[in-house]
Amino acid sequence: MAKPHTTFVCQACGAVAQRWQGRCDACGAWNAMAEEAAAAGIGAQARPRRKGRVFGLTDLGAAGQQAPPRLVTGIAELDRVIGGGFVAGSVLLLGGEPGIGKSTLLVQACASLAARGARVVYISGEEAIDQVRLRALRLGLGEVKVELAAESSVEDIVATLGHGRTPALVVIDSIQTMWTETIESAPGTVGQVRAAAQALIRFAKAAGSAVILVGHVTKDGQIAGPRVVEHMVDAVISFEGEGGRDLRLLRAMKNRFGPTDEIGVFEMTGRGLAEVANPSALFLSGRERAAPGAAVFAGMEGSRPLLVEIQALVAQSALGTPRRAVVGWDTARLATVLAVLDAHAGLRLGQYDIYLNVAGGLRVAEPAADLAAAAALVSSLTGRSLPADQVYFGEIALSGAIRPVAHERARLKEAAKLGFARALVPRAVAGKDEAGAPDLISKGCAHISELVAEIAGARPRQRGGEGTA
Ligand code: TYD
Ligand code: MG
16 A cells, blocks of 8 residues: 555644544644644655665763763842753753743753853744843843844854854754744644654754753643644743742753752742742741641752641532542642541541642642641631741551651751741651751651641541531
């Protein structure tokens, strides 16, 4: 059978079909199939045009002796997330919803690097040169030596970048607006985005420039269309905002040259993005003191301690199947904590709707948050508020035991720094020498039943007064 000349590629997930479909078989997206030239795919060409070239092999040990050179921007929140600066010859994808501040962040980073003497090129495929200039002016960066162009042809861009001193950093804003002549489909389609990214990655590796690709993501958090780019690049960084607030979180989703558990915290101001050096204070601001159902978790984000409030609401359910709604935490983890509270502390939560919320739009993935979540749940159930000057951390085992977690010193120190006086921690931690946090009294807790007794007193009282304990 003769090969078809075109295929249909889902613009949401990149799945390939031979015939047009209204709904993608792979991801279920409607109206996402677009016709693309078949030659775009890997293996589409049956016979290679030339014979294979023999290349030299090198020792693994010898190649990796030196750490890759880094371009330090001086914006500490950014540098930490990317692992200590941009790596020469690497490609980074910065994803985020439109309007979140990607261009703003990159203009600031470019200006900072240019001020340190690096050659920096900013290619805007979305905005006219005047718009980019206007933004820079607003950011107080009118005088910086960032080279600027409004272009979208990848061939032209690569040719231009090949002239003169090799740029240390190239920003492509955004990859969705780029197009290459090697592909016939329209800009923004999966085929174009993939081919354009490939060409720019080739340029980065050959020239040794660090290249940043900006990618817009859809509401459900997927990098629209160019999800296919995610596995081609060296690092994927996402820039997220919290609805209604000016808080912005920079987060590494993948990084071949750095950690993936660090976050960078920024605030969008009238003069661009400002670094938030002490995010705990920010996450705890606006906290209602001594409200039932709120517990402060002394957490860690990568290498940095971060205090955040965990809020729970336990309410009588009118439904046959009670609701469980979780924001910023893992639903399965909530189910586990509820099961342990039931089995080992006798709290029957089956007839309650349960809402759990990590304040400030943060996502907590650490098991160390178990104890704080359990404290918030018990506090809401009993209607007794927790001490406002107390923090919590500890992992809850299925047996009901409270297990120690890593970095207890850093957590306690951060809590003490923010004016907390007490901490409820795993027993094993409380026994240790607390030289790191002299102003803090830490109380040990060995079992979940101790936590419940501590909050509810000797006789647990159900909310509303009439329920059975
Ligand atoms: P932008 O960087 O253009 O977002 P993206 O590139 O992710 O689409 O940011 C646009 C938003 O940021 C816009 O709503 C205005 C706001 N903003 C400020 O609040 N302060 C500033 O100094 C700047 C430059 C933008
Ligand atoms: Mg932009």
